[in-house]
Amino acid sequence: MLKITFLGAGSTVFAKNVLGDCMLVPALEGFEFALYDIDEQRLRDSENMLRNLQENLHKNIKIKAYLNRKEALTGAKYVINAIQVGGYRPSTVIDFEIPKKYGLRQTIADTVGIGGIFRNLRTIPVMLDFAKDMEEVCPDALFLNYTNPMAVLTGVMNRFTAIQTVGLCHSVQVCTKELFQSLGMDHEGIQEKVAGINHMAWLLEVKRNGEDLYPEIKRRARDKQKVKHHDMVRFELMEKFGYYVTESSEHNAEYHPYFIKSRYPELIEKYNIPLDEYPRRCENQIKNWETMREDLVHNKALEHVRSKEYGSRIIEAIETNIPFKFGGNVLNTGRLISNLPEKACVEVPCIADRSGITPTYVGELPEQLAALNRTNINTQLLTIEAAMTHKRDYIYQAAMLDPHTAAELSLDDIVLLCDELIEAHGDWLPRFKKNEIFAAL
Template sequence: MPKITFLGAGSTIFAKNVLGDCMLTPSLQDFEFALYDIDHQRLKESEQMLNNLKQSYGSTVSIHAYTDRKEALRNAKYVVNAIQVGGYKPSTVIDFEIPKRYGLRQTIADTVGVGGIFRALRTIPVMLDFAKDIEEVCPDALFLNYTNPMASLTGAMLRATNVKTVGLCHSVQAAVPDLFKELELDEEGVQWNIAGINHMAWLLEVSKDGKDLYPEIKRRARLKQQEKHSDMVRYELMNRFGYYVTESSEHNAEYHPYFIKKQYPELVDRFNIPLDEYPRRCVEQIEHWEKMKHDVIHNENLTHERTHEYASYLIEAIETDQPFRLHGNVLNTGGLISNLPEKAVVEVPCLVDHNGVTPCRVGELPPQLAALNRTNVNTQLLTVEAALTGKREHIYHAAMLDPHTAAELSMDDIISLCDDLIEAHGSWLPSFEKEKAFTV
């Protein structure tokens, strides 16, 4: 029986999306869904939820919850990773509150910035432990990484292990539909091309019947900027740099040095930037889950519609040899994007069939877009370097090169902030010895 192992299965709603999608895919019937989570209560809840779905649809998949990770992985053909190391408390709270003492404000803090750096540093060691088990008990498995920070985590897996890994995100497939809906444009028949890095990939071309739609998109976007809305940062980036970016404005506000600034506090209001959005969202999601979990866990008529998450389509394409095109996060080996570093993880079109995931070469990005990408790639590469070498100095380097952090803090304050974060996270992080040369 082929096996899909879901690591972090206690994330019940996301498990419902990904494994519910798989359950509704005809070619994936008779698979085993192996669930693993360190929170055994949440694991049990997800198992019950999936059994409800199985009963509702008469599926022939089998569902097993494991408390032994290696047994959950044994003989898996696909491994889905959706873990969050440290959770909302204590780790997410630490990632926001300590930088705030230095005057450094964030919105999401899961990709770059000091929040993204420390999320990566506490997650990479766990994923490398996963890799050891995978290499032992399912060495041919394909590892589908959904956990952020996508580029740093996927890069660590691809560079430091033998595990076949691709990073999957939903920002690309949502970008054009969301943009067209907001601008009241008809999406039917539109062709588009996107490439870049995760959360900062670019809509390079968008056309219909051979006609470039960018002039009309930009015209409508400029009109929309006259009143406040939820996507003002992305529209401003498109206005200044010429292209639309895939991830939301609350994310992109903290990827660049232009929007969240102590020196210009009015920018936060002007661009409608939701500071501290992620902690607020975490609290809302926790409260929402507590209200709805009884109906999800105990509803024997539970329903599900296939989502736009890539995992089920990817697995279906491999199993049926019916090609599917997606945007995956892969190493930039051979210069898939020729003006980004080879060690970078890039988000590019990939063809999936029985042979697996084959990335497509994009060539050069427009120079201003590659330059913006490189500012984030610098931090990602140094974060991976810190995780793989255990050198604290590379944590400092990563933070000092982060665009938003560097625009707000002195080098002395950045180093002090990193030291405070290391101390606060405690056992959630591996040991990073302090270099004498960086003692402040």
């Protein structure tokens, strides 16, 4: 069976981007696009939207919505994952509001930090359920994971299941283009090399005709730092550590111990850091959804232009055997990045073709960049230990090793915060037991 299954298909805008892209690939004519979501209304919305798009594009594909996950997965060749466990309410609100009581502020809270830890803990069991179904009904399918926290979830799938998984983000493909646009530089014809971990990969090389463009980038960035702009954290990291990071300043502000500090509130203003940015976006999306829904779901004239997402291009490369290079998240097996742990999930250049996904060897990162990556990897690996053992101690230790959390809170307050978050999330989390280290607390 030629079948692409989309888990979390109620994400209508994202389903349009990824499956709309797939509709534009001639090699995917005749495929079934199988849609699954636990929210039946949102599922039907996406089904209707894709049927309108199919009709306008005159594509020979089958679109089918499923209420049974295993049926949706049966026989799939590719599985696209875009779920959010717990949603904005209650889970994301909990992840923001309870840490605020302890003086711990966040911007996005979906990758590391206290919000990222708890998003992982409620999502990993669902991902393992997906894998169990896939091992039964589509064991050879390629799992394209778009769900955050990217590194942990992709790492769990590759370490603890038999499902071939690659994690896909949006930041690598737009990193240098948006950087050059912001600095008024010409992006055409550049050569780049990007590697690290998800949301903290590094622009290691950027050249044109053999000329290193970093000196000019840094000169213009220093000039731009004299006035407020949206990318001040990344420019500061580049100034202090030598390289530009792929993901946005609002994300990176909470991945490091330097920027969001209750003792130095002036840093928020200095670096233009948007605290509570993700809740603000969610509220705006909720407020505007009915208008967006009308434009998407019931628009008989709906059109689509291929997006920047990697998914359709990877699938196209495998179907046609025309190689496609992309930044993918994979296990650091064989030390693709030699000064990062082998259990880590790294973001490196990968090649897709008929043989599947082949990650490329990067070698050593500059030591200061590897050191920054390891501060986040520590928390990621301990979060995985917590999820796989159900030991509460590992949750505490993951939070204690998180750079931002550790910079703000005492060890005792971190334990109290984690306990309160576990209690608040209730049935969205598995049961976690204390062992000998924290049993008396």
